[in-house]
Amino acid sequence: MESSPKRMPTLDEVAQRAGVSRTAASRVINNAPHVSRAKREAVERAVRELGFVPNPTAQALATRRVGAVVLAVSSDEPGLFADPFFAEVIVGVSAALEQTDLELILLLANTPRGRDRLERLLRSRRADGVMLMALRGDDPLGRLAEQTDLPVVFGGLPLTGEPRWYVDADNRGGARLAAEHFVRTGRRRPAMITGQLDTQVAAARERGFTEGLALAGVPLLGVEAGDFTEDGGAAAMERLLAAHPAPDALFTASDAMAIGALRTLRTRGLRVPEDVAVIGFNDLASARHTAPPLTTVHQPVRSLGREMARMLVGAIEGNDPGPLILPTRLTVRESAPDVPTEA
Amino acid sequence: MESSPKRMPTLDEVAQRAGVSRTAASRVINNAPHVSRAKREAVERAVRELGFVPNPTAQALATRRVGAVVLAVSSDEPGLFADPFFAEVIVGVSAALEQTDLELILLLANTPRGRDRLERLLRSRRADGVMLMALRGDDPLGRLAEQTDLPVVFGGLPLTGEPRWYVDADNRGGARLAAEHFVRTGRRRPAMITGQLDTQVAAARERGFTEGLALAGVPLLGVEAGDFTEDGGAAAMERLLAAHPAPDALFTASDAMAIGALRTLRTRGLRVPEDVAVIGFNDLASARHTAPPLTTVHQPVRSLGREMARMLVGAIEGNDPGPLILPTRLTVRESAPDVPTEA
DNA sequence: CAGAAAACTGGAAGCGCTTCCACTTCTCCG
DNA sequence: CGGAGAAGTGGAAGCGCTTCCAGTTTTCTG
Known part of the structure; x- marks a missing residue:
């Protein structure tokens, strides 16, 4: 009708x-x-x-310019997208695209079917360019994306090598800041909960933290792998406590996991920060409202989105904007205060 | 190049x-x-x-079917989109669209420029249908959207009247549940922080709460308007405390505002739930991690997204799916426990 | 086995816009 | 005032695909 x-x-x-x-x-x-x-x-x-x-369709057909770019979020965790991180990225992307006449196509490629669609999208010239986020290490999508002649900007490095265009936060440097903070405030038994290590972000954060500790000569008590989710963080914390003598500091590769870990610590009767100081990574809104408020490595998420979009637009226009690394810094709150806590 | x-x-x-x-x-x-x-x-x-x-563009031109729908989030609050609420909606929408061959175009229309684009999009047949969320009461977009011959599904009722297609949560019923919970647990001095009242959601929640109290003969101590953000909630709480003698219960039209209010309450030295019981609205992940964990009206956000998409697909295919109201329920946590707290 | 219905086939006309190209008309300056 | 170069103009050929239509071939019935 x-x-x-x-x-x-x-x-x-x-x-x-x-x-x-x-x-x-x-x-x-x-x-x-x-x-x-x-x-x-x-x-x-x-x-x-x-x-x-x-009629944009007719224009697109005649000019061979679609007037749209896609932001693809590829992951195995169906719930991952719920992380406010992505909302923030989208706000940034959207703000940058608003200056152009490009539309934003959002593609959540977390099911096999979703991946097929992404692949099809890449091959079919349905968009003028692609932003790709959260690739797993073995994700064939990255390579596929580079094979197509469409410009592809990566959000965060894939494990498969350094692409031509990407923007990333200084994960390694940020994690190092966390390590230094622990050392500075007198923590000597630090542990860490990582993300999936087949992920570049997780690997970089793990590496930065390890490095930071090594430089100060403080040994890393233990490491457990989480999955960037809250529940994953809680579970990892359980394992950590089971496997290692009481840590006095914990660094997690994401705030969500830190929140999960806090939950476990509370359940176990451990006090934060008195018994265990906790530092997360991301510094989105939620980090301010944990109990206690979370010390965390801040990364400029919105800028990340904005810069990805800008870079893509540049690439579409035929420029060759180099890769970009955005700075991170430590936001100190109560979960890992600046002064050593009396235990 | x-x-x-x-x-x-x-x-x-x-x-x-x-x-x-x-x-x-x-x-x-x-x-x-x-x-x-x-x-x-x-x-x-x-x-x-x-x-x-x-080539999808050529197909689109020939068939007059674009193969894409847009999800437009229209608001004045630039930060509103960061509310995990939308992420959840998107996950639902995306899941539903995955079953079809429709692409999702995301449009954040929170600036004048963004609105222009939305308008243009509506007029230009760049998509086969539209989902519209978070319209302000006086938003001309709603009417515009209905004028176009594109199918438009509203997420949440606009104030401007009942559109042909929409899906909404039972806001009024949910708010009523909150009122009943307060009454049942012995609270007699309830206050409320609303959203912008030129918004249907906010109005419905306010109305439901008022109704619920009225039915039980409990007077509403005071009302302040927030803006669905955390900071807005904190500020509203300040005003509430300044204007009224100590309330013993607070209902907010969103979790974000509840979180802000909690902050203010803590600052003011008021205990939750002992001095003030707090109930929010939404029940997204963050509600579980406030201190204390938030009692809140749960609405099936992901389903909302899913159903919007399904309805739109139906409409595009020429069916006339009626409007849909999704149920809400109360999730009881510590900020407003089931048994009266000894004060 | 005749005749009708059903299944194939491919030519040609679009869908709505851009852009090359071959002209025609101005402008400007020595 | 003549001629070169700039500016203006519109016809026509696409962009890559769908679909109507007219005709051809198969397949079925009785």
């Missing part, structure tokens, strides 16, 4: 009404040169009177 | 290689009837050999 779309006026009708050729009309709506003032005005009037809006 | 896209094989080439007409080839890739088995196989082979993928 709804299937008889009111016919929209076409460029031909505009041209006819304005008494000019379609070519001229086209020039006007794209405000290209080589149109006399008179005709230009005539066309503009006709456009107004008819309520003409160019 | 990137501007010379490797030419993709076209349907013509496939047809030629398979020794059939383009018509036949087209039928095969759309697996339409009226193609002999032999030709079908020939075409399939050619497709495989050439790595042919149909």
Whole structure:
């Protein structure tokens, strides 16, 4: 029933009404040169009177420019996207795209079917470029993405090598800050909960933390792998406590996991920060409202989104913007205060 | 430099290689009837050999079906989208769309420019349908959306009247549950922090709460308007405390505002739930991790997204799925426990 | 086995816009 | 005032695919 779309006026009708050729009309709506003032005005009037809006599909077909880019979030964790991290990225991406006339296609590729669609999307020129986030290490998508001739910007490095275009946060440096903070505040039995290590982010954070401790000569008590989710963090904390003598500091590769760990610590009757100091990673809104408020490595998530989009736009326009590493810093709150706590 | 896209094989080439007409080839890739088995196989082979993928733009132009729908989030609060609520909606929408071959275009229309784009999008047949969320009361977008002949599904009722298609949570009923819970647990001085009242959600929640109290004969101590954000909630709480003698219960129209209110209460030295019981609305992940964990009205956010998408798909296909109201329920946690607390 | 219905086939006309190209008309300056 | 170069103009050929239509071939019935 709804299937008889009111016919929209076409460029031909505009041209006819304005008494000019379609070519001229086209020039006007794209405000290209080589149109006399008179005709230009005539066309503009006709456009107004008819309520003409160019059909983007037809434009796309003729120009071979779709006018859209995709942001693909690829992961195995179906719930991962719920992490406010992505919302923040999207806000950044969206803000940058708003300056252009590119639409944003969002693709959650966490099921086999979703991946197929992403693959198809990549091959079919349905978008002018792609931003790819959260690739697992063995994800074939990265390579696929690079094979296509579409510009692809990675959000965070894939494990499969350094792509031509990417923007990432300084994960390694940030994790190192966490280590240094622990050392500085007198913690000597630090442990860590990582993300999936087949992920570049997780690996970089693990590496940075280890490095930081090594430099200070403090041994790492233990490491457990989480999955960036809260429940994963809680479980990892259980394992950590079971396997190792009481740690006095914990660094997690994400705030979500820190929150999970806090839960476990509370259950176990361990006090934060008195018994265990905790540092997370991300510093999104939720970190401010844990009990106690979370000390965490801050990364500029919105900027990350913004820069990804900008880089992609640049690439589409034929520039070759280099990769970009965004700085991280430590946000100190009560879960790992600046001064050593009396235990 | 990137501007010379490797030419993709076209349907013509496939047809030629398979020794059939383009018509036949087209039928095969759309697996339409009226193609002999032999030709079908020939075409399939050619497709495989050439790595042919149909060009969606050309298909769209020919069929007048774009193969994409947009999810527009319209608001004045630039930060609103960061609310995990939307992430959850998107997950639902995305899950539903995955069953179809529709792409999801995400549009954050929180700036004037963004609104322009949305308007243009609506007029230009760049999508086959639209899901619209978080309209402000006076938002002209709603009406605009209905004027276009594109199917439009609303997420949450707009104030401007009941649209043909929408899905909403039972906000009024949920708020009523909160009121009843307070009454049942002996609270007699309840206050409320609402959202922007020019918003249907906020209005419905306010109304439900008021109603619930009225039915039990308990007077509402005071009301302050927030803006669905955490900071707004904190500020509203300040005003509430300044304007009214100590409330013993607080209902907020969102978890975010509840979290803000908790902060203020803590600062003011008021204990939750002993001095003030608190109930929020939404029940997303964050509600579990406040201190104390938040009692809140649960709404099935992911389902909301899923159902919006399903409804839209139905509408696009020419059905007329009626509106849908999703149930809400109370999730009881420590901020407003089931048994009256000794004060 | 005749005749009708059902299944195939492919040519051609679009879908709505851009852009190359071959002209025609102005402008400007020595 | 003549001629070169810039500006303006519109016809026509696409962009890559779908689909109507007219005709051809098969397959079924009775």
